[in-house]
Amino acid sequence: MKLIKPVSTLLTVLPSIVYIPVLIEIIKGFHIGGLNIIFTFISSAIKPSFNHEVVKSAWEGLQITIAIALTSWAISMLIGILLGVLSTDLFWKSIPKFSYLGKFLKYLLAIPRSIHEVVWGLLFIQILGLNIWVAIISIVIPYSALTARVISEQLDSFEIQPLIAIRKTGSNIISSFITFLLPKLISVISTYGSYRLECAIRGVTLLGIFGLGGIGTELYLTLKSFEFKEMWTCLWMLWLVIIFLEKFIKFSRSYLLNNISLKNSFLISISIFSLSLSLGMSWLYNLNFEIFTPLNFSFLNLPSFVEIENGFKTLPLLKLIFKTILMTFLASCIAIGTPPLLLVLFPGKFSLKVQNFIWIFFRLIPPPLTTILILLFTNPNISVAALSLGITHMGVMGRLLTDNILKQEKSIYRAIKSNGSSKQSATLYGILAPQSNSYLAYGAYRSDVILKETAIVGAVGGVGLGWQLQESLSSFDWAQVMIITATFSLLTISGEFIFNTSQNYWLKNSTNNFIS
Amino acid sequence: MGLGLGLGLKHTKTAVCILSIFHLFTINGLKAEEIxxxxxxxxxxxxxxxxxxxxxxxxxxxxxxxxxxxxxxxxxxxxxxxxxxxxxxxxxxxxxxxxxxxxxxxxxxxxxxxxxDEKFHSVFIANKKSSLQKINKINDLRTLKEKRFTFGSESSTSGRLMPQYFLNKAGVQLKDFKGGAPGFSGSHDTTLMLVQSGSYEAGALNEQVWESNVKRGRVNPSKVFVIWKTPSYxxxxxxxxxxxxxxxxxxxxxxxxxxxxxxxxxxxxxxxxxxxxxxxxxxxxxxxxxxxxxxxxxxxxxxx
Incomplete structure (x- = not known):
């Protein structure tokens, strides 16, 4: 293992500097008026409601969420893999005449993934009404495009000499492609796929907060009426299910990797997807959803040119964009900076395991809930929104970091520590350093996700594009809705470009790659 | 649930794969009936x-x-x-x-x-520490200018529409609140809790929700009180x-x-x-x- 410059290690901790302005703002507005509510919130955690109705409706919500997640995950993986392969440079190298199609597809896919699943959900609910497919489609659209991107990037990062060699032997396009690509594809799918399933569960929970059903809806309703005991019933159940699911995935993945040959693994992958799909769909059917009834679209009148012009005039776009970017910046720094900071502040194997479990929990609490909780003890401002977004994504970042560290070799740490360094600095250089480049690369990608997700925490003080979208939607003002969605999309696409550049920079200097 | 695949045999896998795809087509749709x-x-x-x-x-x-x-x-x-x-x-x-x-x-x-519902009211509430007083005339809603103020949900009649209407009538625009915009707490209960805690100095909510919270003992009179009740709608x-x-x-x-x-x-x-x-x-x-x-x-x- 080559020695790593400490620069990027320090950079992982550096973003936590934004805690200074954020905390100043939060402490400035701090008051104890909500203390008793916060106390009830915390004490409710150890005595959640076991009321029969509550548990039953939470369980039903959980089933809905998981069934939707399973269905949409399977569909998005299948579509994503197909689109992913179709947008590789590699694929079109074998048919050079049409290579522009690949490029076109690659750029086109930036649009569906630039819009958050909740925004897709809010738009589709207008067209499809109340239908379980709204939730499924809203997950499938961005997730397919995301999967396609990861797959094509991973495939394109491989050497293509073998493919050319296979082609030279005279075999046809399809078969040479399969021989060469399939093994690589499988390894990408098996790691990335399980991560996406988890994302899908989180995504569906969030959709629920915005009224699309499942455990998210239960969570939001219980919080909205300040029934904390009932809320904790939902949260604990969700947490347990996620942990169980993670263990199950981990177990079956290692079982399959050790026992299945490559040729069969393709069949197994297809079976897993189709089984998930049929399991998810029949589950939803059994939960009384009309999943097999044809969809009826009710299209909306497109706004006229004058209406759009008026929309531009009435919306304070520049201000909304500025607030959105500021929020993204603060939230990203909190999300990226906190886990390494905690690692250095509280070193040790036991503490690492505790952090690992805490992160799973943090990851599960949807930002709109955190916002209300934070608001109980401080005045409304942009820091509250940033902090609540930051906390969820801190969970995602922290989990990845601690997971990878738990897997990592301890040799450098031991070497540094035996030199007489403190536990803290040994952690910094021996544990954090080998991770830092890939961690920062992943952080760049997270910032991109956070930018999209600002769409859902705008309600604080009525700021940001997200709040304006809700307001325009509830006024059924399609011109404004169109403008805001397009602005969001443009913002995310340019964000993706910037973050991509920095991600590539960190990856280039990375010793291990944990994005895939 | 079918996920425990028969992994040992070569042909079983192919069979399971085909079966699981086939399973997708075997689930029937719901019979139509007027509900x-x-x-x-x-x-x-x-x-x-x-x-x-x-x-x-x-x-x-x-x-x-x-x-x-x-x-x-x-x-x-x-x-x-x-x-x-x-x-x-x-x-x-x-x-x-x-x-x-x-x-x-x-x-x-x-x-x-x-x-x-034919004589519905909203109430404007304020935190005791906010220096806001009970209001007698609608025009006194102007005292809410430069205060941290929250509505409920964007689409709520009693938590947003009517309160905003009466505020406008008194000459208070949304940009007059502290921070240049009001908050939108999302629900009546949340408005109450956020004003009671002091995060917002004042807010408006559904009178029925206010009263049911008073009955349930969730309102602390030393922290939050009604400053004005709207005319009925x-x-x-x-x-x-x-x-x-x-x-x-x-x-x-x-x-x-x-x-x-x-x-x-x-x-x-x-x-x-x-x-x-x-x-x-x-x-x-x-x-x-x-x-x-x-x-x-x-x-x-x-x-x-």
Whole structure:
């Protein structure tokens, strides 16, 4: 293992500097008026409601969420893999005449993934009404495009000499492609796929907060009426299910990797997807959803040119964009900076395991809930929104970091520590350093996700594009809705470009790659 | 659940793969039958809501002799769309959302409402530390300028539309609040909690929710108090599709309305429904009652 410059290690901790302005703002507005509510919130955690109705409706919500997640995950993986392969440079190298199609597809896919699943959900609910497919489609659209991107990037990062060699032997396009690509594809799918399933569960929970059903809806309703005991019933159940699911995935993945040959693994992958799909769909059917009834679209009148012009005039776009970017910046720094900071502040194997479990929990609490909780003890401002977004994504970042560290070799740490360094600095250089480049690369990608997700925490003080979208939607003002969605999309696409550049920079200097 | 694949045998895998794909095509669709689909935007917690609508569905089903299904809707815009697309036959709407739904759905008809809904009020509340005083004249709402102020949900009649209307009338615009904009807490209960905690200095909410919180002991009088009660206006109501007579039978809409009007406290089940809705009885209501709400919504921009 080559020695790593400490620069990027320090950079992982550096973003936590934004805690200074954020905390100043939060402490400035701090008051104890909500203390008793916060106390009830915390004490409710150890005595959640076991009321029969509550548990039953939470369980039903959980089933809905998981069934939707399973269905949409399977569909998005299948579509994503197909689109992913179709947008590789590699694929079109074998048919050079049409290579522009690949490029076109690659750029086109930036649009569906630039819009958050909740925004897709809010738009589709207008067209499809109340239908379980709204939730499924809203997950499938961005997730397919995301999967396609990861797959094509991973495939394109491989050497293509073998493919050319296979082609030279005279075999046809399809078969040479399969021989060469399939093994690589499988390894990408098996790691990335399980991560996406988890994302899908989180995504569906969030959709629920915005009224699309499942455990998210239960969570939001219980919080909205300040029934904390009932809320904790939902949260604990969700947490347990996620942990169980993670263990199950981990177990079956290692079982399959050790026992299945490559040729069969393709069949197994297809079976897993189709089984998930049929399991998810029949589950939803059994939960009384009309999943097999044809969809009826009710299209909306497109706004006229004058209406759009008026929309531009009435919306304070520049201000909304500025607030959105500021929020993204603060939230990203909190999300990226906190886990390494905690690692250095509280070193040790036991503490690492505790952090690992805490992160799973943090990851599960949807930002709109955190916002209300934070608001109980401080005045409304942009820091509250940033902090609540930051906390969820801190969970995602922290989990990845601690997971990878738990897997990592301890040799450098031991070497540094035996030199007489403190536990803290040994952690910094021996544990954090080998991770830092890939961690920062992943952080760049997270910032991109956070930018999209600002769409859902705008309600604080009525700021940001997200709040304006809700307001325009509830006024059924399609011109404004169109403008805001397009602005969001443009913002995310340019964000993706910037973050991509920095991600590539960190990856280039990375010793291990944990994005895939 | 089929995930424990027979991994040992080579052909089993192929078979399972094919079977699992085949399984997708074997699940049959739902048989079509005329169901009365009712919906509501929840203002209470889910446990209460589930009880409320389970009882109501079975009562309606029994009296009308048709299957009734309750669909929970948790997003105002979703409820309006569900009604517009005909996915819901009968919806418990707020004043504003009812008008929005009716304008987008030809023939829709306001049926009944609770007795309290024809004289509904919002209350403006303030935190004790805010230096705000009780208000006698509407123009004194100006004291709210430069205060941290929150509404409830964007689409709420009593938590946003009417309070904003009275504020405008007193010469207070949304940008006059501290921070250049009001907050939108998302619900009446949240507004109460955030003003009580002091995060917002003042807010406006549904009077009924305020009072039920007072009764439940969730309001701390040393921290939060009512500064002003708005004049009355029409709010919540049951809105029905215009095609129900065609869908079920002639005179169905009238029959449906009468079922509601005849709910009384003598029948234990009906008493339960009335209690859960927080009323003594349902009364007649008509589309025209909402002309004023429509006008105000247009002024404020919630209806284009």
């Amino acid at each position: 009365l689909r009712i919906g509501a935007i929840p203002d209470q917690n889910p446990e209460r809501l589930n009880r409320l609508y389970k009882v109501l569905s079975s009562e309606l089903s029994e009296q009308l002799n048709i299957p009734v299904r309750y669909k929970p809707v948790t997003n105002y815009a979703a409820a309006v769309t569900a009604f517009r697309t005909g996915k819901l036959d009968l919806v418990w709407f707020g004043g504003l959302t009812g008008v929005q739904a009716r304008l987008q759905t030809k023939g829709a008809k306001v049926l009944v409402q609770r007795d309290i 029409y709010d919540y109501h049951w809105l029905a599709q215009g095609n129900l007579d065609k869908k079920f039978k002639k005179g169905f809409t009238k029959e449906l309305r009468n079922v509601f009007l005849n709910f009384n406290e003598k029948s234990p089940r009906q008493k339960k429904i009335l209690d859960l809705f927080g009323t003594k009885k349902f009364i007649m209501s008509r589309n025209d009652n909402y002309n004023k709400i429509e006008k105000i919504a247009r002024e404020i921009g919630k209806i284009k």
